[in-house]
Amino acid sequence: MAHEVRGVIARGKGQPVSLETVVVPDPGPGEALVAVQACGVCHTDLHYREGGINDDFPFLLGHEAAGVVEAVGEGVTDVAPGDFVILNWRAVCGACRACLRGRPWYCFNTHNATQKMTLADGTPLSPALGIGAFAEKTLVAAGQCTKVDPSASPVAVGLLGCGVMAGLGAAINTGGVTRGDSVAVIGCGGVGDAAIAGAHLAGATTIIAVDVDDTKLEWARRFGATHTVNSRETDPVEAIRELTGGFGADVVIEAVGRPETYRQAFYARDLAGTVVLVGVPTPEMTLELPLLDVFGRGGALKSSWYGDCLPSRDFPMLVSLYQQGRLDLDAFVTETIALEDVEAAFEKMHHGEVLRSVVVL
Numbered sequence: 057m058a059h060e061v062r063g064v065i066a067r068g069k070g071q072p073v074s075l076e077t078v079v080v081p082d083p084g085p086g087e088a089l090v091a092v093q094a095c096g097v098c099h100t101d102l103h104y105r106e107g108g109i110n111d112d113f114p115f116l117l118g119h120e121a122a123g124v125v126e127a128v129g130e131g132v133t134d135v136a137p138g139d140f141v142i143l144n145w146r147a148v149c150g151a152c153r154a155c156l157r158g159r160p161w162y163c164f165n166t167h168n169a170t171q172k173m174t175l176a177d178g179t180p181l182s183p184a185l186g187i188g189a190f191a192e193k194t195l196v197a198a199g200q201c202t203k204v205d206p207s208a209s210p211v212a213v214g215l216l217g218c219g220v221m222a223g224l225g226a227a228i229n230t231g232g233v234t235r236g237d238s239v240a241v242i243g244c245g246g247v248g249d250a251a252i253a254g255a256h257l258a259g260a261t262t263i264i265a266v267d268v269d270d271t272k273l274e275w276a277r278r279f280g281a282t283h284t285v286n287s288r289e290t291d292p293v294e295a296i297r298e299l300t301g302g303f304g305a306d307v308v309i310e311a312v313g314r315p316e317t318y319r320q321a322f323y324a325r326d327l328a329g330t331v332v333l334v335g336v337p338t339p340e341m342t343l344e345l346p347l348l349d350v351f352g353r354g355g356a357l358k359s360s361w362y363g364d365c366l367p368s369r370d371f372p373m374l375v376s377l378y379q380q381g382r383l384d385l386d387a388f389v390t391e392t393i394a395l396e397d398v399e400a401a402f403e404k405m406h407h408g409e410v411l412r413s414v415v416v417l
Protein backbone atom coordinates (compact mmCIF):
# COMPACT_ATOMS: atom_id res chain seq x y z
CA MET A 57 0.00 0.00 0.00
CA ALA A 58 1.27 3.47 -0.79
CA HIS A 59 0.58 6.52 1.36
CA GLU A 60 -0.46 9.88 -0.08
CA VAL A 61 0.89 12.74 2.02
CA ARG A 62 1.73 16.42 1.58
CA GLY A 63 5.36 17.34 0.97
CA VAL A 64 7.48 20.38 0.10
CA ILE A 65 8.87 20.11 -3.44
CA ALA A 66 11.56 22.10 -5.24
CA ARG A 67 10.82 21.68 -8.95
CA GLY A 68 13.55 23.80 -10.49
CA LYS A 69 16.53 26.00 -9.85
CA GLY A 70 15.56 29.08 -7.85
CA GLN A 71 11.80 28.40 -8.19
CA PRO A 72 9.71 28.85 -5.05
CA VAL A 73 8.90 25.55 -3.38
CA SER A 74 5.40 24.11 -3.61
CA LEU A 75 3.32 21.91 -1.34
CA GLU A 76 2.31 18.84 -3.33
CA THR A 77 1.02 15.33 -2.96
CA VAL A 78 3.80 12.84 -2.40
CA VAL A 79 3.31 9.11 -2.79
CA VAL A 80 5.26 7.17 -0.17
CA PRO A 81 5.58 3.40 -0.66
CA ASP A 82 5.22 0.94 2.19
CA PRO A 83 8.65 -0.04 3.52
CA GLY A 84 10.45 -2.81 1.68
CA PRO A 85 13.36 -4.87 3.00
CA GLY A 86 15.65 -2.75 5.16
CA GLU A 87 13.39 0.30 5.00
CA ALA A 88 11.31 2.22 7.54
CA LEU A 89 8.28 4.46 7.14
CA VAL A 90 8.43 7.38 9.56
CA ALA A 91 5.66 9.76 10.61
CA VAL A 92 7.55 13.05 10.78
CA GLN A 93 6.81 15.18 13.86
CA ALA A 94 9.25 18.06 13.36
CA CYS A 95 11.77 19.11 10.72
CA GLY A 96 14.13 22.09 10.86
CA VAL A 97 14.82 24.35 7.87
CA CYS A 98 18.55 24.05 7.16
CA HIS A 99 20.55 26.20 4.76
CA THR A 100 21.32 23.04 2.79
CA ASP A 101 17.62 22.83 1.81
CA LEU A 102 17.97 26.27 0.29
CA HIS A 103 21.20 25.14 -1.47
CA TYR A 104 19.18 22.29 -3.03
CA ARG A 105 16.44 24.64 -4.20
CA GLU A 106 19.06 26.93 -5.75
CA GLY A 107 20.61 24.06 -7.67
CA GLY A 108 23.78 24.37 -5.60
CA ILE A 109 23.99 20.67 -4.68
CA ASN A 110 23.03 18.92 -7.92
CA ASP A 111 20.49 19.05 -10.73
CA ASP A 112 18.35 16.09 -9.73
CA PHE A 113 15.09 18.04 -9.56
CA PRO A 114 12.40 17.61 -8.31
CA PHE A 115 13.60 17.44 -4.72
CA LEU A 116 11.56 16.54 -1.68
CA LEU A 117 13.18 18.92 0.80
CA GLY A 118 13.71 18.63 4.57
CA HIS A 119 16.28 16.49 6.35
CA GLU A 120 16.65 17.69 9.97
CA ALA A 121 13.89 15.72 11.61
CA ALA A 122 12.47 13.59 14.37
CA GLY A 123 9.42 11.37 14.26
CA VAL A 124 7.88 8.04 15.08
CA VAL A 125 8.46 4.83 13.14
CA GLU A 126 5.16 3.75 11.65
CA ALA A 127 6.15 0.56 9.84
CA VAL A 128 9.30 -1.37 8.99
CA GLY A 129 10.14 -3.71 6.13
CA GLU A 130 11.48 -7.21 6.12
CA GLY A 131 14.69 -7.84 8.01
CA VAL A 132 14.57 -4.67 10.09
CA THR A 133 15.45 -5.43 13.70
CA ASP A 134 17.04 -2.25 15.11
CA VAL A 135 13.86 -0.17 15.10
CA ALA A 136 10.20 -1.06 15.42
CA PRO A 137 6.84 0.70 14.96
CA GLY A 138 6.28 3.20 17.75
CA ASP A 139 9.98 4.02 18.27
CA PHE A 140 10.83 7.72 18.61
CA VAL A 141 13.74 8.43 16.26
CA ILE A 142 15.96 11.19 14.93
CA LEU A 143 16.60 10.78 11.20
CA ASN A 144 20.22 10.74 10.12
CA TRP A 145 21.98 10.92 6.77
CA ARG A 146 24.73 8.59 7.83
CA ALA A 147 23.34 5.05 7.94
CA VAL A 148 26.73 3.34 7.96
CA CYS A 149 27.20 0.34 5.70
CA GLY A 150 29.75 -1.55 7.79
CA ALA A 151 31.48 -2.84 4.67
CA CYS A 152 33.11 0.05 2.77
CA ARG A 153 36.81 0.87 3.06
CA ALA A 154 36.19 3.51 5.75
CA CYS A 155 33.96 1.24 7.84
CA LEU A 156 36.40 -1.66 7.50
CA ARG A 157 39.23 0.52 8.77
CA GLY A 158 37.20 1.40 11.87
CA ARG A 159 36.21 4.91 10.76
CA PRO A 160 32.47 4.52 10.18
CA TRP A 161 31.87 8.28 10.59
CA TYR A 162 33.42 8.64 7.13
CA CYS A 163 31.31 5.78 5.64
CA PHE A 164 31.52 6.13 1.86
CA ASN A 165 28.48 3.99 1.11
CA THR A 166 25.72 5.16 3.47
CA HIS A 167 22.28 3.62 3.07
CA ASN A 168 19.09 5.32 1.88
CA ALA A 169 15.70 3.83 1.04
CA THR A 170 15.80 1.71 -2.13
CA GLN A 171 12.26 2.52 -3.26
CA LYS A 172 11.45 5.96 -4.61
CA MET A 173 8.90 8.39 -3.26
CA THR A 174 7.11 10.02 -6.20
CA LEU A 175 4.79 12.84 -7.19
CA ALA A 176 1.16 11.85 -7.88
CA ASP A 177 1.99 11.43 -11.61
CA GLY A 178 4.77 8.94 -10.79
CA THR A 179 7.73 11.33 -11.23
CA PRO A 180 10.45 10.05 -8.87
CA LEU A 181 11.62 12.48 -6.21
CA SER A 182 15.15 13.09 -4.94
CA PRO A 183 14.85 13.37 -1.18
CA ALA A 184 17.22 15.97 0.32
CA LEU A 185 20.20 14.14 1.83
CA GLY A 186 18.31 10.88 1.28
CA ILE A 187 15.65 11.90 3.80
CA GLY A 188 12.91 14.24 2.50
CA ALA A 189 11.19 15.11 5.77
CA PHE A 190 9.17 18.21 4.89
CA ALA A 191 6.38 15.67 4.50
CA GLU A 192 3.90 14.02 6.82
CA LYS A 193 5.59 10.68 6.22
CA THR A 194 8.87 9.71 4.67
CA LEU A 195 10.59 6.51 3.62
CA VAL A 196 14.19 5.96 4.71
CA ALA A 197 16.65 3.13 5.24
CA ALA A 198 16.09 1.70 8.71
CA GLY A 199 19.68 2.63 9.60
CA GLN A 200 18.72 6.28 9.10
CA CYS A 201 16.53 6.03 12.20
CA THR A 202 18.34 6.54 15.50
CA LYS A 203 16.27 5.67 18.56
CA VAL A 204 16.39 8.23 21.35
CA ASP A 205 14.56 8.94 24.63
CA PRO A 206 10.89 9.45 23.66
CA SER A 207 10.33 12.01 26.40
CA ALA A 208 12.51 14.56 24.52
CA SER A 209 10.84 17.27 22.42
CA PRO A 210 10.90 16.41 18.69
CA VAL A 211 11.19 20.10 17.78
CA ALA A 212 14.44 20.38 19.74
CA VAL A 213 16.12 17.02 19.20
CA GLY A 214 15.23 16.84 15.49
CA LEU A 215 17.84 19.58 15.05
CA LEU A 216 20.50 17.03 15.94
CA GLY A 217 19.63 15.35 12.63
CA CYS A 218 21.68 17.89 10.69
CA GLY A 219 22.77 21.44 11.47
CA VAL A 220 23.26 21.25 15.20
CA MET A 221 25.10 17.93 14.94
CA ALA A 222 27.21 19.33 12.11
CA GLY A 223 28.24 22.32 14.21
CA LEU A 224 28.75 20.49 17.50
CA GLY A 225 30.73 17.80 15.71
CA ALA A 226 32.80 20.32 13.73
CA ALA A 227 34.09 21.61 17.07
CA ILE A 228 34.26 18.43 19.12
CA ASN A 229 34.92 15.65 16.60
CA THR A 230 36.61 17.28 13.61
CA GLY A 231 38.31 20.21 15.33
CA GLY A 232 39.13 18.22 18.46
CA VAL A 233 38.48 21.29 20.63
CA THR A 234 39.54 20.67 24.20
CA ARG A 235 39.92 22.42 27.57
CA GLY A 236 41.78 25.69 27.35
CA ASP A 237 41.57 26.08 23.57
CA SER A 238 40.82 29.35 21.83
CA VAL A 239 38.20 28.93 19.12
CA ALA A 240 36.78 31.29 16.50
CA VAL A 241 33.60 30.54 14.59
CA ILE A 242 32.91 32.42 11.35
CA GLY A 243 29.19 32.47 10.49
CA CYS A 244 26.78 32.21 13.40
CA GLY A 245 23.69 30.58 11.96
CA GLY A 246 22.36 27.34 13.37
CA VAL A 247 25.54 25.48 12.40
CA GLY A 248 27.97 28.12 13.67
CA ASP A 249 26.12 28.54 16.97
CA ALA A 250 26.18 24.79 17.44
CA ALA A 251 29.95 24.92 16.90
CA ILE A 252 30.09 27.59 19.61
CA ALA A 253 28.00 25.38 21.92
CA GLY A 254 30.32 22.48 21.13
CA ALA A 255 33.44 24.52 21.92
CA HIS A 256 31.80 25.61 25.17
CA LEU A 257 30.92 22.01 26.11
CA ALA A 258 34.48 20.92 25.34
CA GLY A 259 35.99 23.52 27.65
CA ALA A 260 37.36 26.18 25.28
CA THR A 261 38.23 29.30 27.27
CA THR A 262 38.07 31.89 24.47
CA ILE A 263 35.23 31.55 21.96
CA ILE A 264 35.04 34.28 19.32
CA ALA A 265 31.88 34.58 17.23
CA VAL A 266 32.19 36.30 13.82
CA ASP A 267 29.23 37.31 11.67
CA VAL A 268 28.09 40.20 9.50
CA ASP A 269 24.87 40.55 11.47
CA ASP A 270 24.66 42.02 14.98
CA THR A 271 21.53 40.09 15.91
CA LYS A 272 23.33 36.83 15.11
CA LEU A 273 26.24 37.94 17.27
CA GLU A 274 23.92 38.69 20.16
CA TRP A 275 22.39 35.22 19.84
CA ALA A 276 25.86 33.65 19.66
CA ARG A 277 26.55 34.79 23.23
CA ARG A 278 23.69 32.58 24.46
CA PHE A 279 25.59 29.55 23.21
CA GLY A 280 28.85 30.45 24.91
CA ALA A 281 30.64 33.05 22.76
CA THR A 282 32.97 35.07 24.98
CA HIS A 283 33.67 37.70 22.30
CA THR A 284 31.92 38.85 19.13
CA VAL A 285 33.22 40.46 15.96
CA ASN A 286 31.12 42.08 13.24
CA SER A 287 33.25 41.39 10.17
CA ARG A 288 31.44 44.04 8.14
CA GLU A 289 32.89 46.66 10.46
CA THR A 290 36.11 45.09 11.73
CA ASP A 291 38.77 42.98 10.03
CA PRO A 292 38.04 39.59 11.62
CA VAL A 293 41.59 38.26 11.18
CA GLU A 294 43.05 41.23 13.06
CA ALA A 295 40.34 41.05 15.72
CA ILE A 296 40.80 37.32 16.33
CA ARG A 297 44.57 37.76 16.60
CA GLU A 298 44.13 40.61 19.07
CA LEU A 299 41.79 38.54 21.22
CA THR A 300 44.27 35.66 21.31
CA GLY A 301 47.41 37.42 22.46
CA GLY A 302 48.38 38.41 18.91
CA PHE A 303 48.63 34.82 17.67
CA GLY A 304 45.33 33.58 16.29
CA ALA A 305 42.93 30.90 17.51
CA ASP A 306 43.82 27.25 18.04
CA VAL A 307 40.78 26.18 16.04
CA VAL A 308 38.84 28.28 13.52
CA ILE A 309 35.55 26.93 12.25
CA GLU A 310 34.19 28.26 8.95
CA ALA A 311 30.39 27.87 8.95
CA VAL A 312 29.47 29.99 5.93
CA GLY A 313 30.94 28.14 2.94
CA ARG A 314 32.58 30.94 0.97
CA PRO A 315 36.15 31.49 -0.25
CA GLU A 316 36.53 34.85 1.52
CA THR A 317 35.45 33.47 4.89
CA TYR A 318 37.65 30.40 4.39
CA ARG A 319 40.58 32.73 3.77
CA GLN A 320 39.76 34.57 6.99
CA ALA A 321 39.69 31.26 8.85
CA PHE A 322 43.00 30.26 7.31
CA TYR A 323 44.79 33.41 8.47
CA ALA A 324 42.97 33.79 11.81
CA ARG A 325 44.40 30.61 13.32
CA ASP A 326 47.59 30.27 15.28
CA LEU A 327 50.62 28.48 13.84
CA ALA A 328 49.95 24.73 13.79
CA GLY A 329 46.27 25.48 14.40
CA THR A 330 43.30 23.83 12.80
CA VAL A 331 40.79 25.13 10.25
CA VAL A 332 37.51 23.28 9.99
CA LEU A 333 35.30 23.93 6.96
CA VAL A 334 31.72 23.00 7.78
CA GLY A 335 29.98 25.55 5.52
CA VAL A 336 29.11 24.06 2.13
CA PRO A 337 30.44 25.94 -0.92
CA THR A 338 28.74 25.95 -4.33
CA PRO A 339 30.30 24.39 -7.45
CA GLU A 340 31.66 27.60 -9.02
CA MET A 341 33.67 28.69 -5.95
CA THR A 342 37.46 28.47 -6.02
CA LEU A 343 40.19 29.36 -3.57
CA GLU A 344 43.73 30.57 -4.16
CA LEU A 345 46.30 30.61 -1.34
CA PRO A 346 50.08 31.04 -1.35
CA LEU A 347 51.39 27.49 -1.02
CA LEU A 348 54.16 28.81 1.18
CA ASP A 349 51.53 29.97 3.68
CA VAL A 350 49.88 26.56 3.62
CA PHE A 351 53.24 25.04 4.46
CA GLY A 352 54.56 27.74 6.75
CA ARG A 353 51.48 28.00 8.94
CA GLY A 354 51.37 24.26 9.45
CA GLY A 355 48.60 22.55 11.34
CA ALA A 356 45.53 20.99 9.81
CA LEU A 357 43.01 22.04 7.18
CA LYS A 358 39.96 19.84 7.62
CA SER A 359 36.46 19.55 6.27
CA SER A 360 33.67 18.35 8.48
CA TRP A 361 31.01 16.19 6.90
CA TYR A 362 28.07 16.08 9.30
CA GLY A 363 30.39 16.85 12.19
CA ASP A 364 32.12 13.48 11.72
CA CYS A 365 29.28 12.11 13.78
CA LEU A 366 28.26 8.57 14.42
CA PRO A 367 24.51 8.88 14.98
CA SER A 368 24.20 5.76 17.15
CA ARG A 369 26.97 7.05 19.43
CA ASP A 370 26.27 10.79 19.37
CA PHE A 371 22.49 11.33 19.18
CA PRO A 372 21.53 9.54 22.43
CA MET A 373 24.45 11.20 24.24
CA LEU A 374 23.47 14.69 23.04
CA VAL A 375 19.79 14.10 23.85
CA SER A 376 20.92 13.19 27.35
CA LEU A 377 22.97 16.39 27.66
CA TYR A 378 19.92 18.32 26.44
CA GLN A 379 17.69 16.72 29.04
CA GLN A 380 20.21 17.46 31.78
CA GLY A 381 20.13 21.14 30.77
CA ARG A 382 23.74 21.14 29.56
CA LEU A 383 22.99 21.65 25.87
CA ASP A 384 20.31 24.23 25.11
CA LEU A 385 18.72 22.90 21.93
CA ASP A 386 15.56 24.97 22.54
CA ALA A 387 17.61 28.14 22.04
CA PHE A 388 18.13 27.22 18.37
CA VAL A 389 14.39 27.30 17.66
CA THR A 390 13.35 30.80 16.57
CA GLU A 391 9.89 29.77 15.40
CA THR A 392 7.72 26.78 14.68
CA ILE A 393 5.89 26.81 11.36
CA ALA A 394 3.64 24.70 9.15
CA LEU A 395 4.61 22.88 5.93
CA GLU A 396 3.14 25.69 3.82
CA ASP A 397 5.53 28.20 5.42
CA VAL A 398 8.84 26.74 4.20
CA GLU A 399 9.25 29.25 1.36
CA ALA A 400 8.70 32.12 3.82
CA ALA A 401 11.22 30.50 6.17
CA PHE A 402 13.83 30.48 3.35
CA GLU A 403 13.18 34.16 2.90
CA LYS A 404 13.68 34.80 6.63
CA MET A 405 16.84 32.69 6.63
CA HIS A 406 18.12 34.64 3.66
CA HIS A 407 17.55 37.89 5.58
CA GLY A 408 19.14 36.49 8.74
CA GLU A 409 15.97 36.75 10.80
CA VAL A 410 16.01 33.21 12.18
CA LEU A 411 18.37 30.66 13.62
CA ARG A 412 16.02 27.77 12.96
CA SER A 413 12.47 27.67 11.72
CA VAL A 414 11.09 24.25 12.57
CA VAL A 415 8.18 22.72 10.71
CA VAL A 416 5.84 20.98 13.13
CA LEU A 417 3.54 18.29 11.74
Ligand SMILES: NC(=O)c1ccc[n+]([C@@H]2O[C@H](COP(=O)([O-])OP(=O)(O)OC[C@H]3O[C@@H](n4cnc5c(N)ncnc54)[C@H](O)[C@@H]3O)[C@@H](O)[C@H]2O)c1
Pocket residue numbers: 098099100103218219222242243244245246247248266267268269272287311312313314317333334335336337360361362363405408410411
Ligand atom coordinates in the same frame (compact mmCIF):
# COMPACT_ATOMS: atom_id res chain seq x y z
N1 LIG B 1 29.18 20.16 6.63
C1 LIG B 1 27.98 19.74 6.95
O1 LIG B 1 27.80 18.55 7.22
C2 LIG B 1 26.85 20.71 7.00
C3 LIG B 1 25.63 20.35 7.58
C4 LIG B 1 24.60 21.31 7.61
C5 LIG B 1 24.79 22.57 7.07
N2 LIG B 1 25.98 22.86 6.51
C6 LIG B 1 26.27 24.18 5.91
O2 LIG B 1 26.65 25.09 6.93
C7 LIG B 1 26.43 26.41 6.47
C8 LIG B 1 25.65 27.19 7.51
O3 LIG B 1 24.35 26.64 7.67
P1 LIG B 1 23.26 27.36 8.58
O4 LIG B 1 22.06 26.50 8.55
O5 LIG B 1 23.87 27.75 9.87
O6 LIG B 1 22.98 28.68 7.69
P2 LIG B 1 22.47 30.12 8.13
O7 LIG B 1 22.06 30.80 6.88
O8 LIG B 1 21.50 29.99 9.25
O9 LIG B 1 23.76 30.83 8.73
C9 LIG B 1 24.79 31.40 7.99
C10 LIG B 1 25.37 32.56 8.82
O10 LIG B 1 26.52 33.07 8.15
C11 LIG B 1 26.49 34.47 8.23
N3 LIG B 1 27.29 35.03 7.13
C12 LIG B 1 26.95 35.16 5.82
N4 LIG B 1 27.97 35.71 5.13
C13 LIG B 1 28.97 35.92 6.02
C14 LIG B 1 30.27 36.48 5.93
N5 LIG B 1 30.76 36.89 4.76
N6 LIG B 1 31.00 36.54 7.05
C15 LIG B 1 30.52 36.12 8.25
N7 LIG B 1 29.30 35.58 8.40
C16 LIG B 1 28.54 35.50 7.29
C17 LIG B 1 25.03 34.83 8.17
O11 LIG B 1 24.77 36.13 8.70
C18 LIG B 1 24.40 33.72 9.01
O12 LIG B 1 24.34 34.08 10.37
C19 LIG B 1 25.69 26.28 5.14
O13 LIG B 1 26.64 26.38 4.09
C20 LIG B 1 25.13 24.87 5.20
O14 LIG B 1 24.90 24.34 3.93
C21 LIG B 1 27.01 21.97 6.48
Ligand SMILES: [Zn+2]
Pocket residue numbers: 148149150151152153154155156160162163164165166
Ligand atom coordinates in the same frame (compact mmCIF):
# COMPACT_ATOMS: atom_id res chain seq x y z
ZN1 LIG C 1 30.70 2.19 5.16
Ligand SMILES: [Zn+2]
Pocket residue numbers: 098099100101119120218219
Ligand atom coordinates in the same frame (compact mmCIF):
# COMPACT_ATOMS: atom_id res chain seq x y z
ZN1 LIG D 1 21.17 20.31 6.91
